[in-house]
Amino acid sequence: MILEDIREAVKNGQYKIAESLISQALSSHIPADKILEESMIPAMQATGENYKMNEIDIPKILASARCMRIGMDLLLPHLKTDHGFYIGTAILGTVEGDLHDIGKNLVAVMFRCAGFKVVDLGVNVTEKQFLKAVEQNPDASIVCISSLLTTTHKNIRHTVKALRQSDTDHRLKIMVGGGAVTSEFASQIGADAYTETAMDAARKARTFFI
Numbered sequence: 001m002i003l004e005d006i007r008e009a010v011k012n013g014q015y016k017i018a019e020s021l022i023s024q025a026l027s028s029h030i031p032a033d034k035i036l037e038e039s040m041i042p043a044m045q046a047t048g049e050n051y052k053m054n055e056i057d058i059p060k061i062l063a064s065a066r067c068m069r070i071g072m073d074l075l076l077p078h079l080k081t082d083h084g085f086y087i088g089t090a091i092l093g094t095v096e097g098d099l100h101d102i103g104k105n106l107v108a109v110m111f112r113c114a115g116f117k118v119v120d121l122g123v124n125v126t127e128k129q130f131l132k133a134v135e136q137n138p139d140a141s142i143v144c145i146s147s148l149l150t151t152t153h154k155n156i157r158h159t160v161k162a163l164r165q166s167d168t169d170h171r172l173k174i175m176v177g178g179g180a181v182t183s184e185f186a187s188q189i190g191a192d193a194y195t196e197t198a199m200d201a202a203r204k205a206r207t208f209f210i
């Protein structure tokens, strides 16, 4: 089955094979969200698990990450979006000190599919950069902070505090997520929401406005 083959290719970091299989799957009208949810995300999660158990090394992880990037570029034009149904603008970034971006990029895709405009600030985003982005985007109603490293907890906490202090008219919802974040930590630092997956993040964000 092609979905299993894609999962294996992404897991093994075979980006040429992954690219060709994903193109084939799209040509056979397999929905893009199914390819993402049933093949690519589980494959990247499995890579993460293997890394945790010291079963694979960094070049292999980077090869899987490259598969994700190539795959996302192919899927993006095919993902269903709520065309013409603009819900709001979300500012998104991986917090200062952290360069992981695979999960953040998935959050961006899911938010766009759910009807949000996304201002993606990239990785290693400082408190100042988040504040500046909020100032430059007066239509922004959500800030999403991603973090995979527990060493960045302090930076998330400071960023949330600074965003709250600057948000005098209470227009912002702040969401935090990524492997280093838990719902306990999210409520401790005063974030409005935490979710485990990118899909749930977009669902949760919609509930703030609909």
Ligand code: B12
Binding pocket: 041, 044, 045, 047, 048, 049, 051, 052, 058, 061, 062, 065, 097, 098, 099, 100, 101, 102, 103, 104, 106, 107, 144, 145, 146, 147, 148, 149, 150, 151, 175, 176, 177, 178, 179, 180, 193, 194, 195, 196, 197, 198, 199, 201
């Ligand atoms: C891929 C990877 C890398 C790649 C990153 C490539 C890239 N472009 O992102 C590379 C090899 C570069 C890397 C480097 C490092 N890594 Co690394 N990495 C991983 C790995 C294997 C997978 C992460 C991943 O992409 N998962 C798949 C995605 C889809 O999942 P996700 O990011 O969690 O996102 C999902 C959700 O969390 C959620 N989500 C994400 N963001 C947000 C935001 C919001 C607002 C919401 C609501 C939800 C949400 O949605 C996503 C999809 O559902 C993990 C292991 C693991 N088990 O996670 C380690 C891991 C995160 N890395 C780790 C470490 C230590 C490092 C390094 C410090 C290693 C080193 N000694 O140099 C460096 C850090 C460099 C830096 N300053 O950032 C540790 C972190 C430990 C900790 N608790 O702090 C982990 C957990 C591995 C381990 N067990 O030790 N890494």
